[in-house]
Amino acid sequence: MKQGFHKIIGLKIDVDTYEGMKNGVPNLLDLLRQFNIKASFFVPMGKDHTGWTVKRVFTRKGFLRKANRVGVLETYGIRTLMRGLLLPGPEIAKKNRLTLNEIVAQGHEVGIHGHDHVYWHDHIKEWDKTKTSAVLNRACRVYEDLLGQKAHSFAAPGWMINAHALRFFENHGFLYSSDTRGSSPFFPVMGDSHLNILQIPTTLPTLDEVVGLAGNEPLSLARHFIDSLNEGLNILTVHTELEGKRWGGFLKDFIRLTIDQGFTYTRLMDIAQMLRDNSDIPRCTIFYGYVEGRAGEVSCQKLAN
Ligand SMILES: [Zn+2]
Numbered sequence: 001m002k003q004g005f006h007k008i009i010g011l012k013i014d015v016d017t018y019e020g021m022k023n024g025v026p027n028l029l030d031l032l033r034q035f036n037i038k039a040s041f042f043v044p045m046g047k048d049h050t051g052w053t054v055k056r057v058f059t060r061k062g063f064l065r066k067a068n069r070v071g072v073l074e075t076y077g078i079r080t081l082m083r084g085l086l087l088p089g090p091e092i093a094k095k096n097r098l099t100l101n102e103i104v105a106q107g108h109e110v111g112i113h114g115h116d117h118v119y120w121h122d123h124i125k126e127w128d129k130t131k132t133s134a135v136l137n138r139a140c141r142v143y144e145d146l147l148g149q150k151a152h153s154f155a156a157p158g159w160m161i162n163a164h165a166l167r168f169f170e171n172h173g174f175l176y177s178s179d180t181r182g183s184s185p186f187f188p189v190m191g192d193s194h195l196n197i198l199q200i201p202t203t204l205p206t207l208d209e210v211v212g213l214a215g216n217e218p219l220s221l222a223r224h225f226i227d228s229l230n231e232g233l234n235i236l237t238v239h240t241e242l243e244g245k246r247w248g249g250f251l252k253d254f255i256r257l258t259i260d261q262g263f264t265y266t267r268l269m270d271i272a273q274m275l276r277d278n279s280d281i282p283r284c285t286i287f288y289g290y291v292e293g294r295a296g297e298v299s300c301q302k303l304a305n
């Protein structure tokens with residue numbers, strides 16, 4: 001029972017696009033209600049500029065190969081891919097205020113998933129303290145306006161984070177952030193910065209990293225993910241654009257089978273609360289690395305120093 005957890009799954013639901021917020025979130029709320037489980041949603045507080053990712057086709061090795069495997073065009077649709085290119089980028093949170101409040105009303109958690117997802121993902125590595133704080137302050141203001149309370153959690157778009165952002169969360173009383181790929185919660189070290197903000201990493205791969213490599217059927221994929229679970233704490237990141245739409249069957253199979261096996265579902269904020277008085281939380285370095293099936297770098301937990 002590592003860090004006192006026994007068969008826990010934290011379901012982290014990332015909203016990346018306007019479409020995912022508008023249509024994927026309601027589908028996921030229905031699914032969670034069917035199983036009577038609670039999850040943590042992370043929502044960008046600014047505009048949808050998914051179209052900017054089209055640029056990545058030309059600049060990033062492996063992006064086209066992955067885009068084909070996941071069926072980017074079928075998943076996101078041409079309108080979403082053109083957002084920020086030819087069509088104006090719509091506000092993801094502000095234009096879906098009712099849906100945002102409905103998430104909370106149904107007992108789930110809402111955290112911040114950056115302001116502009118694409119801009120953050122592509123540039124956070126270069127941002128200094130001033131730029132990073134300006135973006136986060138904007139995102140926090142939108143969150144407070146829409147939800148009437150302060151934000152207490154954050155998940156980095158594309159798992160890309162920097163030390164200034166982590167310091168911001170620490171200084172603004174956040175409970176935790178979830179920005180990395182790793183194995184268990186820790187206090188981060190980035191460069192010279194030792195941070196006292198709890199980091200809850202995503203411990204499992206994402207569906208888009210595995211589709212085509214470990215099968216194509218929802219049930220066989222769900223079984224593949226279940227084989228990767230450990231007996232302690234697991235964090236699964238899903239996307240409203242995938243599991244909230246055409247891949248909903250995968251998530252349904254995964255939840256059903258894991259509940260049968262005795263796993264319980266907990267919001268990430270509750271996991272953070274449980275760890276509040278735990279003195280066994282290690283300090284680990286965060287580095288930019290690579291994970292199988294994903295093009296580009298992600299922030300990773302370094303296991304042994
Ligand atoms: Zn995202």
